[in-house]
Amino acid sequence: MRRIPLEELQERICEIFRNLSQWLLTKTETEVEHRYLDIGMRRAGQGISLPDLTWAIVMTKEYLWGFLQRQGFLHSAVELYGEMELLWLLNQFFDQAICSMIEGYEQASLPAADRVVGTGRQARQSASGAH
Secondary structure, rough: OOOOOOOHHHHHHHHHHHOOOHHOOOOOHHHHHHHHHHHHHHHHHOOOOOHHHHHHHHHHHHHHHHHHHHHOOOOOHHHHHHHHHHHHHHHHHHHHHHHHHHHHHHHHHHOOOHHHOHHHHHHHHHHOOOO
């Protein structure tokens, strides 16, 4: 991760936190996929290892979830349901971000003519029967 300028690293983390509600509630799966495909390709070009890149996203997710738990906003069954829904949305977002980022990372090693963007989403849709 040392190959990424500190300012850029801080900017990406702040971007996630600052725009989290947009990512969770209004961005489409395709928008998230494209954003993290791009990040994966860029980090591969910077020589960042795939494990380091993946751990950065996992640690961001864990930090955010720990922060939310420390806020202790559970006072009723309705709030418990809300927290469970938030956890589900966070997991869905970060899982998709990680998968798309890995896909972008792998695509970066291919010649431009051989790159197929979006294969992960297409495979998930085929497996679930959705189109």
